[in-house]
Amino acid sequence: MNLGRRFPSLLMARRNIGRTKVRSVLAALGIVIGVIAIASLGMFGLSLRYQITQNLGDIGNQVQVSPAQPEQGPVEPLSEREVRQIEAVANPEATVTPLQTRFTSVTFGPGESEDRVVTGIERPSELYTAREGTIPDPYRSGALIGSTLADEQDLDPGSTIVVNGSTYRIAAVLAPGDGAGFGSPSDRVVLPPRAFASREYDQVTITEVSSTAANETAMAIRSRLNDRRERVSVSDFSSISEQIGSTFQALNAFLIGIGSISLLVAGVSILNVMLMSTVERREEIGVMRAVGFQKRDVLKIMLSEAVLLGVMGGLAGIGFSLLAGMAINHFLVGDFTLAFRPQNFLYIGLAFAFGVGTSLLSGLYPAWKAANERPVDALRG
């Protein structure tokens, strides 16, 4: 009652909504559905994006630097000094992995020797994980081979292979799927750099802390090393990652657009209910005007009623949306607590605001109509 005394229009609105309970609940139900649609579709889009970026690994964080093809002559590999320069440009938290590659003959066990690419990596443990065996750190001896190759050639840690005449014991079989930026490591042969005579590198991979940092690093490397001539070609995946991001944003906007249609329908049903209510209460409103209610007082009462319907519907909608969000995250990502991410609350807030806004808009015309009815006409019945 005290609240009603302070906000008399709210008191009237609450009583009026209570007068036709079923009808009010049905009108609010529209808002509930609309809010659920917007919030859960938004959260669905968010979870989908989360799931896909998880699967892509940190592709967006990687930058690859390789020597550029000069106008004349063969490709000049990157010198150790250039690798230092790249390391200096990258963030201190980033990992910089120089790679050497040679095309050379490899013999697996008793079979024929074949020519394949052999990669030299200084710290492979930064890029790969082992399926079997362990990746030595520091990496001084032994070979690492990809899982597919290991299965094909029936190799295990402890087997030996011959590369360009030297024999290497296999230290580990690499787990598939990691290091997406490099392509699959599944048929790779990795040796310590000391197996290569030179201290020159064919590629440097930088794994940055974020895709933005990757982009910045890529630009810094370009300006540093390509100062006078096109020395290196730098490719980073941050633009791809951004593209994925914007694609999902568009998808989310589309999903929310679909959700908004249900709110539109809800708005129409509130409009209808409010119009019915003004017709039914015509005389009552006439009396209120006769006893001294200004037009804006009537407007306030009617709008409070519409907004109250929206708030009730919106709150119920939020409750259901959180449940839906938990279900979506449980089935899509496998962690229902992700429903409580801050971005999800952004969508929930957005949906709630849309719901209440729709109710307010729908209430405008009936409220205006009720307020502008001449009390004389209203009382005549």
Place this chain on the structure above:
Amino acid sequence: MAVIETRDVVKRYETGGETLTALKGIDFAVEPGEFVSIMGPSGSGKTTLLNLLGLLDDPSEGQVLLDGEDVTGLSDRERTDSRKRTIGFVFQNFYLIPTLTARENVEIPALFDHDPTVEERAVDLLERVGLGERLDHKPDELSGGQKQRVAIARSLINEPRLLLADEPTGNLDRETGRKILEEFVSVTEQDVAVIAVTHDELVNEYVDRTVELVDGYMGSDVPTNGGAAGGSWATPYDEGASATDDSESTAANAGPTATDAGGDGRDRTEDDADGDAEFVGGDPLAGDADGDDPDSGGDSS
């Protein structure tokens, strides 16, 4: 000074290309504390007059003066304000808000004032009309007479100087009607003027004077039958205002009305002058105004 006064008020309605003149020059004044009834057949302009007196409508011509101030041509907002300040309304159908309790209904006119004394005043008024026990009852838990008493309490919450009642006894039985009319009389004792538009002859037992409206003319001003009225029309009512004996005041205006309305059954007013009680008792109109009365039936639909 009169609480409310009309000067040569004319009201025309445009309906379907035709102009209907509902009031054809009304001069009328009510003093503080006076109890006046306005009677007349259906379509005589009673409700139109009440709407003008209640500042619910503007006259087409002439002036309406509230406490000596011209209130014609005011904006809706200003009119609503003066209405709230000076005028209370009581309706035939009570028009209580069904979702609110008796006390809340009484508070309605002051609802947006944020006045902390309103609740207290509402309780006082309800106690005054004998509903101290029914403060938190909803209208559907009250009888017709109780509802009308709540409506009277509501009309008094803003301490008006004028109370307008549209068929106040129309939906009540005679006994309850009397109680309501006694309530009005006690209201007039507080210097509040009461104007009741009615068909109910019972009302005339309580009023200070009765004014007859026929075809948009008031009382003796009716020009039918060769202008039997003549003279200055307002005079008989001004005299009647001071008269406390209501049979005398009824007799004062019964003459001219009876002469022109004899053909349409209005001659009961004449009988009323000499045999008030017995006639009213036998009059079906007075007994059950709602069911049998064509005019009140039309008003409430």
